[in-house]
Amino acid sequence: MAHSTLKRFGLTASLTTAVVFTAALTGQAFAMSPFQASYQFSYNGKNVGSATRTLSHSGNNWTYVFAAKAAGIASATETSHFTFNNGKISSSSFSRTSKVLVHNNTMSIKFNPSSKTINTKKDDKARSFAWRSDVLDELNAELQIREDLKSSGLKSSYHLADAKEIESRRFVKSGTENVKTNYGTFSTIKVVMKHDKPGRETIFWLAPKLDYLPVKVTHVDKKSSYGLLLTGYKGTTH
Template sequence: MAKTVFKTLGITAGLSTVLLFTGMSQAFAIAPFQASYQFNYNGKNLGSATRTLSKSGNNWTYVFAAKAGGIASATETSRFSFNNGKIGSSSFKRNSKILVHNNTLTMNFNPSSKTVQTQKDEEKRSFAWKADVLDELNAELQIREDLKGSGLKSNYYIADAKEIEPRKFVKQGTENITTKYGTFNTVKVVMKHSKAGRETIFWLAPKLDYLPVKVTHVDKKTSYGLLLTDYKGASN
């Protein structure tokens, strides 16, 4: 269960979303930031998480890290380029630890050979390239940039260990969310799941460049989520 928690939180940390704005100023172009979160599991505070976006030239690095006491931890790292409003995926890596058990996933994106190569622990795979393919983490940033332009696409193609699959996000109104960092007017967005009993919701704050200030995920009788505690970066 903890492994599923951290994978989904990586996606949610990774897949924030939604408000259809056009004509935004350059102040809202993709920019480095750091955000801290409280992590809860079935309504209980269990640990903390951070998102950090940094750059060197046109090489960007996005890191999501989470800890649940001494029980589990996970780190995800996405490397990519950014040109004309589009992210070009380069690599992705996830390390997770649950008690004494370690799991690793790596993905390398190769546009020249039109392949995506992955390795989950000892299992290696290679599958066909898809235009504008993203990973679970940088998809969040692409969606945020799209919302400042022409709006969300009908689908976003995201790679995992076994395949590239389309995912859809749906806007469901606005809501005020109170966090330790402040109260924000947010856009509520739902990520659609193919399996019954699962629901992932994001609350995105336009004031913080559409940063997710709250995320929840329900998987039948289990729930977990993130709530913002601190932020350093672009704001409106």
């Protein structure tokens, strides 16, 4: 159960916590700036751990890391590498490691434009998919969505790579709401991720004051629920 919870906070948490900055802030080609955000992690309404998101870069090679710990018995780390040009993220690689007690799991994705393939490996199972230049991973998809919100608006769908497939996801704006966190109260835009499977619901509350950083995320999967709530942030504000 803990492993399932931490894993979904890849996109579902993972689609949670970076920050995008406009090029106008720096006058440079980059539209994103390094940041770090911390969160309280809850499961079925109880606080069980913490999580962080960290965005850094060297030139135009960007690294986005999500790390979480729950109740001292489970942990997970996800890392996305990508480049960013003209408002568009180009994926390079993604990896996930998770541990529950003494059990370890790994997953990786390699985006290979030269060979026109996207290769995935989960533990010992490897798969290969046809290349698409617009395919994102579970972490950098969040950054692309926020960048689109600040410019032309959300696309009708986004293509995401997982270990088993490349799937299409939809994100829909659903009004505004004030959200109280340990870091302050923020006016937010509510965005719902649409799931094909019944019994699932994922909602993100994005704060324009923090450049559309998700200050709250909730996910319901049938009888289980979990969430992230902002506790700290280092980066540019408006």
